[in-house]
Amino acid sequence: MVDKAIELFDCGHRACGGCGAALAARLVMKGAGKNTIVVSATGCMEVFSTPYPETAWKVPWIHSLFENASAVASGIEASLKMQGREEKVVIMAGDGATFDIGMICISGAFERGHDFTYICYDNEAYMNTGIQRSGATPYDASTTTSPSGSCSFGNKLPKKDMPQILAAHGAPYVATASIAYPADLMQKIEKAVRTKGPCYVQVHAPCCTGWGFEGEQTIAIAKLAIETGLWVNYEMVDGKVSKVKKVVRKPVEEYLKTQKRFRHLFKPTRQDAEIAHIQSIADKNAEKYGIDIKLKKE
Amino acid sequence: MMEITEGSHAVAEAVRLCRPQVIAAYPITPQTHIVEALADMVANCKLDADYITVDSEFSALSACLGASAAGSRTYSATTSQGLALMFEVCFNVAGMRLPIVMSITNRALGAPLSIWNDQQDSISLRDSGWIQFYAEDNQEATDLHIIAYRVAEDFSILLPAFVCFDGFILSHTYEPIDILSQEDVDKFLPKFTPYQRLDAADPISFGMYATPDYYLEFRYETDCALKRAKGVIQKVGKEFGTMFGRDYSALVEGYRLDDAETAIVAMGSICGTVKDAIDEMRDAGKKVGLLKIRVFRPFPDDEIAQALSKVQRVAVLDKDISLGSKGAVALEVRDALYKTGIPVKGYILGLGGRDVRKKDIKEIVSLVEKGIGDQFFGLRKELL
Amino acid sequence: MALAIGCRAKPGKSRDNKTGSWRVFKPIFNHEKCSQCGLCQTICPEGCIHEEEEGFLNPDYTYCKGCGLCSEECPSEAIEMKQEEK
Numbered sequence: 001m002v003d004k005a006i007e008l009f010d011c012g013h014r015a016c017g018g019c020g021a022a023l024a025a026r027l028v029m030k031g032a033g034k035n036t037i038v039v040s041a042t043g044c045m046e047v048f049s050t051p052y053p054e055t056a057w058k059v060p061w062i063h064s065l066f067e068n069a070s071a072v073a074s075g076i077e078a079s080l081k082m083q084g085r086e087e088k089v090v091i092m093a094g095d096g097a098t099f100d101i102g103m104i105c106i107s108g109a110f111e112r113g114h115d116f117t118y119i120c121y122d123n124e125a126y127m128n129t130g131i132q133r134s135g136a137t138p139y140d141a142s143t144t145t146s147p148s149g150s151c152s153f154g155n156k157l158p159k160k161d162m163p164q165i166l167a168a169h170g171a172p173y174v175a176t177a178s179i180a181y182p183a184d185l186m187q188k189i190e191k192a193v194r195t196k197g198p199c200y201v202q203v204h205a206p207c208c209t210g211w212g213f214e215g216e217q218t219i220a221i222a223k224l225a226i227e228t229g230l231w232v233n234y235e236m237v238d239g240k241v242s243k244v245k246k247v248v249r250k251p252v253e254e255y256l257k258t259q260k261r262f263r264h265l266f267k268p269t270r271q272d273a274e275i276a277h278i279q280s281i282a283d284k285n286a287e288k289y290g291i292d293i294k295l296k297k298e
Numbered sequence: 299m300m301e302i303t304e305g306s307h308a309v310a311e312a313v314r315l316c317r318p319q320v321i322a323a324y325p326i327t328p329q330t331h332i333v334e335a336l337a338d339m340v341a342n343c344k345l346d347a348d349y350i351t352v353d354s355e356f357s358a359l360s361a362c363l364g365a366s367a368a369g370s371r372t373y374s375a376t377t378s379q380g381l382a383l384m385f386e387v388c389f390n391v392a393g394m395r396l397p398i399v400m401s402i403t404n405r406a407l408g409a410p411l412s413i414w415n416d417q418q419d420s421i422s423l424r425d426s427g428w429i430q431f432y433a434e435d436n437q438e439a440t441d442l443h444i445i446a447y448r449v450a451e452d453f454s455i456l457l458p459a460f461v462c463f464d465g466f467i468l469s470h471t472y473e474p475i476d477i478l479s480q481e482d483v484d485k486f487l488p489k490f491t492p493y494q495r496l497d498a499a500d501p502i503s504f505g506m507y508a509t510p511d512y513y514l515e516f517r518y519e520t521d522c523a524l525k526r527a528k529g530v531i532q533k534v535g536k537e538f539g540t541m542f543g544r545d546y547s548a549l550v551e552g553y554r555l556d557d558a559e560t561a562i563v564a565m566g567s568i569c570g571t572v573k574d575a576i577d578e579m580r581d582a583g584k585k586v587g588l589l590k591i592r593v594f595r596p597f598p599d600d601e602i603a604q605a606l607s608k609v610q611r612v613a614v615l616d617k618d619i620s621l622g623s624k625g626a627v628a629l630e631v632r633d634a635l636y637k638t639g640i641p642v643k644g645y646i647l648g649l650g651g652r653d654v655r656k657k658d659i660k661e662i663v664s665l666v667e668k669g670i671g672d673q674f675f676g677l678r679k680e681l682l
Numbered sequence: 683m684a685l686a687i688g689c690r691a692k693p694g695k696s697r698d699n700k701t702g703s704w705r706v707f708k709p710i711f712n713h714e715k716c717s718q719c720g721l722c723q724t725i726c727p728e729g730c731i732h733e734e735e736e737g738f739l740n741p742d743y744t745y746c747k748g749c750g751l752c753s754e755e756c757p758s759e760a761i762e763m764k765q766e767e768k
């Protein structure tokens with residue numbers, strides 16, 4: 001067991017107040033422990049934590065580029081192996097670095113089976129460059145490159161299923177987690193880091209600035225994502241779903257209404273068809289992962 | 299020990315003798331024979347390295363970057379399209395001051411696609427911060443790898459290095475090569491000691507970003523380090539000469555230059571052809587000499603100015619072109635000679651594997667004598 | 683200060699950046715209401731809430747950005763956000 005009281009991500013970083021990714025960084029490091037080398041991809045987390053010389057990282061940390069973190073980690077792992085060293089390698093990358101531009105390096109690294117843990121903190125867009133859409137942006141979210149408008153409801157594409165893609169590479173451990181459930185998140189990280197081979201944990205990390213809500217709501221919104229079935233927390237061991245967080249589901253509207261990126265679905269007029277479509281995404285998730293808790297009627 | 303060996307295999311042997319701990323490379327013609335030979339050595343326990351079969355050149359150099367930062371001596375090899383794919387990582391490696399050594403079997407860049415030789419690929423990376431060596435023959439290519447590690451890893455330098463040798467012309471040619479023994483190379487090239495490394499026992503943050511308050515100074519320091527490499531190359535090249543009888547202390551090397559009226563400046567295997575042409579021209583009474591550039595980065599401007607101070611004119615052969623401008627080597631040689639007023643003409647030739655013969659060199663000499671130059675040479679007029 | 687080769691730094695330097703100056707609202711911790719569950723400490727994105735001697739929790743105002751997450755999530759409603767007086 002790692003000592004979760006140790007803070008390995010320091011104060012003084014420049015994340016927005018209430019940033020989900022900053023909380024993710026803290027919690028991930030608590031789960032990973034201090035015998036860890038972190039590889040960051042370019043993005044909000046890298047930028048808010050390491051303007052020279054003010055690093056927030058208390059563990060060895062390296063950043064090279066936006067799209068090569070898993071290749072850099074491959075080299076580090078190979079080097080550690082050759083030196084007979086025991087440190088664990090943990091990648092911290094945003095959804096853009098993971099779902100989009102880093103895919104070739106990620107696929108290669110997972111195929112090769114390096115012993116590392118890849119953590120995607122998923123804030124569902126390219127936040128560092130000003131909230132552009134990524135392959136992780138949910139359906140109908142308005143971003144600066146998928147804006148809602150008189151003939152658009154925002155992002156037209158569904159969220160890519162990265163966990164399944166990496167499970168299909170043979171990753172021994174794949175999990176989704178959320179900053180709203182810190183204990184579960186830390187436990188999953190610890191498990192991933194302990195598991196030999198390339199593991200993947202995708203952490204839902206709401207971004208107040210990019211999604212349009214007050215920083216104090218970060219956890220409440222992350223919880224709503226799970227309670228509506230739009231985000232599912234689960235584990236996959238050797239490609240099989242083994243543990244799923246079950247909920248008494250709420251209508252997706254309750255989640256959508258909290259964020260400016262979905263405001264066009266309610267104002268100036270309510271877009272019933274679009275909301276129904278998003279509800280169908282949640283329903284499919286619920287069915288696929290069996291998240292519904294059935295309440296007994298009295 | 300002298301062996302008749304293919305250039306690529308001789309280079310692979312040299313790399314093996316340098317004991318890289320992590321190798322990451324991706325196959326591309328004409329580099330393949332090097333990385334295949336290294337894979338074979340690892341598979342047969344002749345080389346104790348982790349050989350990462352990466353998904354791309356981009357990942358190859360990124361993996362080397364990680365391994366180097368973690369504290370290992372690393373190696374890669376590529377050319378042309380592969381090097382172009384590494385562009386972003388190349389700048390990164392130099393800025394992070396990681397002493398990675400990479401072989402470049404020089405090849406043209408598409409489009410049009412061409413697997414044949416010129417030097418456009420590595421020349422295009424001239425601004426990236428890598429040391430660039432160019433070999434005339436396979437003995438030199440082999441030796442320069444061993445020298446490159448020494449220079450790159452010197453704590454006063456800490457920069458990556460390309461060892462460039464012409465694709466096919468050298469990489470696929472058999473020549474007798476003196477392959478050094480492991481004991482000898484171990485004496486020359488000590489075990490790798492990283493200047494700094496990722497280590498949980500002594501954490502550092504590495505590759506942070508720099509605000510405008512710092513960036514300019516970081517670039518300045520990298521430039522200073524690259525310029526300092528001149529002195530280290532001279533020292534290490536001399537030491538190599540003392541130990542093994544082949545002196546590489548000179549960044550530029552003259553051939554029959556002492557009383558030359560016309561100097562030809564060139565890099566790489568073409569120097570062999572130029573030397574042969576010069577011998578014939580000398581026999582015919584023409585005072586022509588060669589200045590071979592072995593180190594293109596750091597650029598040996600003072601050394602060139604000194605070596606060429608007595609000539610009347612200079613013809614620079616470029617197997618590359620900065621499209622819309624001129625050949626890269628010619629531009630820099632002209633800059634180096636600016637104060638002397640010696641006229642410099644550039645000739646773009648041999649691109650995409652076009653053969654350059656002795657008679658071409660002689661023709662260039664008569665062109666430069668007439669003051670004609672700064673042009674493509676050897677164009678097939680019937681195609682234009 | 684000379685530059686560190688490779689744009690490198692040792693830990694601890696981010697503390698030079700005192701993010702407490704960002705604060706518009708200030709969390710005031712009411713120790714009478716506090717059940718000492720420690721949730722605020724876990725979820726503060728700054729990691730700036732510390733346990734004091736008797737198990738009570740207090741933020742380090744040098745770094746607290748005043749995001750209000752602790753106040754919002756505290757199950758005992760023991761943290762109140764007050765306009766910062768500057």
Ligand SMILES: Cc1ncc(C[n+]2csc(CCOP(=O)(O)OP(=O)(O)O)c2C)c(N)n1
Pocket residue numbers: 021042043044045066067093094095096097098123124125126127128129134
């Ligand atoms: C090759 C390259 N393309 C584009 C960029 C610009 N860029 C930097 S960070 C970023 C977005 C990062 O998005 P994500 O990975 O989701 O992280 P976030 O900022 O959202 O935390 C982009 C597009 C870059 N640095 N490098």
Ligand code: SF4
Pocket residue numbers: 014015016018019020021022044045048123127128206207208209210
């Ligand atoms: S923009 Fe979003 S992800 Fe980036 S620091 Fe701010 S809250 Fe965090």
Ligand code: SF4
Pocket residue numbers: 018709725726727728729730731741742745746747748749750751752753
């Ligand atoms: S207001 Fe925000 S930054 Fe301040 S202590 Fe609470 S959670 Fe931390």
Ligand SMILES: [Mg+2]
Pocket residue numbers: 094095096121122123124125126127134
């Ligand atoms: Mg993102």
